[in-house]
Structures are given as structure tokens and as C-alpha cells.
Amino acid sequence: QSGLTQPPSxxxxxxxxxxxSCSGNSSNIGKNYVSWYQQLPRSAPKxxxxxxxxxxxxxxxxxxxxxxxxxxxxxxxxxxTGDEADYYCGTWDSSLNGGVFGGGTKLTVx
Amino acid sequence: xxxxxxxGAEVKKPGASVKVSCKASGYTFSNYDxxxxxxxxxxxxxxxxxxxxxxxxxxxxxxxxxxxxMTRDTSIATAYMELSSLKSEDTxxxxxxxxxxxxxxxxxxxGQGTLFTVSS
Numbered sequence: 001q002s003g004l005t006q007p008p009s010x011x012x013x014x015x016x017x018x019x020x021s022c023s024g025n026s027s028n029i030g031k032n033y034v035s036w037y038q039q040l041p042r043s044a045p046k047x048x049x050x051x052x053x054x055x056x057x058x059x060x061x062x063x064x065x066x067x068x069x070x071x072x073x074x075x076x077x078x079x080x081t082g083d084e085a086d087y088y089c090g091t092w093d094s095s096l097n098g099g100v101f102g103g104g105t106k107l108t109v110x
Numbered sequence: 111x112x113x114x115x116x117x118g119a120e121v122k123k124p125g126a127s128v129k130v131s132c133k134a135s136g137y138t139f140s141n142y143d144x145x146x147x148x149x150x151x152x153x154x155x156x157x158x159x160x161x162x163x164x165x166x167x168x169x170x171x172x173x174x175x176x177x178x179x180m181t182r183d184t185s186i187a188t189a190y191m192e193l194s195s196l197k198s199e200d201t202x203x204x205x206x207x208x209x210x211x212x213x214x215x216x217x218x219x220x221g222q223g224t225l226f227t228v229s230s
Contacts, residue, residue: 045147045217051216090216098159101155
């Protein structure tokens with residue numbers, strides 16, 4: 001199952017902004033909505049963004065999502081040490097007829 | 111409150127089968143598909159498939175077709191994922207997660223995860 005492409009790691013200082021990219025193709029991101037998840041150590045993933053840019057109840061507006069063509073981006077502003085986690089993008093792949101995730105990006109808040 | 115509670119860790123030998131359960135509570139079981147996602151140690155998320163609790167319909171990732179079976183018992187709001195012909199590469203944490211029927215690909219609640227280890 002082909003996956004989506006994310007940078008392995010990103011880092012930024014507390015209070016700063018960071019973006020995490022997620023690259024796919026015309027069968028997955030190009031055709032379907034993207035969701036984003038935060039996974040803290042030894043925990044299950046937690047939904048941050050769905051339908052490209054919508055936040056579930058309880059997710060602060062420091063987290064934002066966008067999509068353009070076959071790529072999507074997660075933005076996090078006002079970084080906090082508690083934001084240190086792995087972040088994953090996911091979407092449906094219409095060619096594979098299945099779900100696909102990115103390889104994950106480890107965020108370090110320096 | 112919505113909860114997905116999974117069965118406990120297991121150790122299996124290569125070639126065996128394992129069946130993991132996912133008990134749902136706090137919502138109408140039939141309104142949400144149950145998906146299964148696995149994660150090997152230090153690795154990313156891998157989608158395995160989905161099951162509609164109302165109809166029993168399923169869809170599996172190509173990689174697992176022929177080895178995975180997703181079922182449910184609506185009387186106890188529990189979904190099951192059985193994986194057969196286990197290999198060492200199947201050692202991972204397995205999560206169930208719900209997706210509203212008819213919604214796009216996203217999971218708003220996840221189980222706590224079940225670790226199963228395949229070792230001789």
C-alpha cells in the first residue's frame with residue numbers, strides 16, 4: 001500500500017510556528033479529504049484536523065490544516081512543549097480503494 | 111462518553127491466528143464503521159480495513175486480503191479483527207478506530223491499542 005510522504009522531523013522554539021507537509025498524488029490527496037493526527041508517546045493517535053481544515057471540538061485554533069492539489073499542510077502556532085509528538089496525515093486512496101497514512105513527522109519543541 | 115476498549119496483549123507463534131476485540135460504548139454502534147490500524151514499533155500507522163457494524167460489510171487493504179477477517183457482535187457492540195498465518199512482521203500495536211458511516215476518511219475516537227507479539 002503506497003503511503004503519503006512527510007518529513008521525518010521538524011523542530012522549532014516555544015512560541016514559534018511550524019508547518020508539516022504531506023505529499024500524495026492525484027488518487028489520494030488530489031481527490032479526497034485529508035485528516036491529521038497527533039500521537040503522544042505511548043498513546044493512541046488523536047484527531048486534530050479532518051476534511052482538510054476542520055477542527056474537532058476541543059482542538060485549539062493553534063492547529064490548522066490546508067490542502068492544495070496533491071499536498072496538504074498542518075500548521076501549529078504558539079508552540080508548547082506539550083506539542084512534542086508524532087504527527088500523521090491520512091486520506092483515502094481511490095485507486096487502491098483503501099486508506100493511506102504518511103510515515104509520520106516527529107515534532108521537537110526546542 | 112464514547113469509548114472503544116480493546117482486548118489485552120497477546121503472544122502468538124508464527125503461523126497461528128489472533129483475534130482482537132474492540133468494545134464500543136457511549137454511542138450508537140451501527141452509526142460508525144470500525145476501522146483497524148496497526149503500528150509496528152517505531153513505525154508509522156498502517157490502515158488495515160473497515161467493517162460496517164450494521165451490515166457486516168467489510169473492506170480490506172490489499173496487503174491483508176486473505177489473512178484478515180473483520181466481524182462484529184451487535185448484541186454486545188463489539189467488533190473483532192482476526193489475523194491469520196501470523197509472521198514476525200505482524201508484531202505491532204493494533205488499534206480500532208471509528209468513522210461515521212458516510213463520512214470522509216477520519217477517525218474521531220480510537221481504542222487504547224492491543225499489542226500482539228509474534229514469536230517462536
